[in-house]
Amino acid sequence: MNDLLPFGLTAIDLATIAAGITAFVAVIAIWQAALARDPMRGRLKDLNRRREALKAGLMTQKRRKSPVKSKQGVDFMRNVVSKLRLLQSEQTKKISGKLMQAGWRHKDAVVIYFFFKMVLPAIIAIASMVMVYGFGMFAGDPMMAFLVPIGSVLVAFLAPDLLIKNAAQKRQDAIRKALPDALDLMVICAEAGLTLDTALNRVTHEMAKSSPELADEFGLTAVELGFLPDRRQALNNLADRVPLPAVRGVVTTLVQTERYGTPLATALRVLSAEYRNERMMKAEEKAARLPATMTVPLIMFILPTLFVVLLGPAACQISDQLINR
Helix, strand or coil: CHHHCHHHCCHHHHHHHHHHHHHHHHHHHHHHHHCCCCCCCCHHHHHHHHHHHHHHCCHHHHHHHCCCCCHHHHHHHHHHHHHCCCCCCCHHHHHHHHHHHCCCCCCCHHHHHHHHHHHHHHHHHHHHHHHHHHCCCCCCCHHHHHHHHHHHHHHHHHHHHHHHHHHHHHHHHHHHHHHHHHHHHHHHHHHCCCCHHHHHHHHHHHCCCCCHHHHHHHHHHHHHHHHCCCHHHHHHHHHHHCCCHHHHHHHHHHHHHHHHCCCHHHHHHHHHHHHHHHHHHHHHHHHHHHHHHCHHHHHHHHHHHHHHHHHHHHHHHHHHHHHHC
């Protein structure tokens, strides 16, 4: 078995390396969880600055003068993608919408996506071929030597889409959990006599630390309500960026209140109570599935350890008695 391993490694060496990597990842995860950050730092200033620039008609000049980080790298990616005419495909608009749903609204996000979508499989293919055929990895198993490069290329090709999908899903989950609290704040603002724009700005400031994803979306909607000629389009843009049924219901309610002049506080209070009950029902559903979910980990990890702790001393005593005889 040890002869099949590359670089003269043994099974103990691989186990040691795996344990070290696991410990390093655990330390990084704990450090990231304990690190206090302010995700909304600078976002509100950028939104207000963009609003003022759009009102003054200076958005074009500002974009020309604003510096971009790693401009040379982005320019290189843009040149490669433009030469291959990838931005002219029908998938560009769809990919741009998915990136917006994941919270990546930078103008060069589509360029970076297409570049890595094209380059990453080639790099992984070359690296896997070098490892398999150059360094002799899996030399004793021809089937693995044939499947590993193909599997690596397939994973590299699907990696950007999976990354975007996971980021969008996490963002939507965070927005769905914080939406009832945001609606309660909007009800208070509406009952205090604030307009929809002012209420969204107030909710953005209040929810900045507890739910930066929802605060970011509400802040951008407030900005768009200030400069778009059609306020309904600004609300529909919110539903497009956050494709959740709950957000669609809020947008529909806001559009109806803008159109027919119905009381905003009453409608938002009903929606807040409904979404809060839905969140509670989902929590109860997860709690009800917990015993069935814990059955397999209990059998595989907890029971063997428990048997070792309970039967270990008895087994040691029996072995000692047998040896003494």
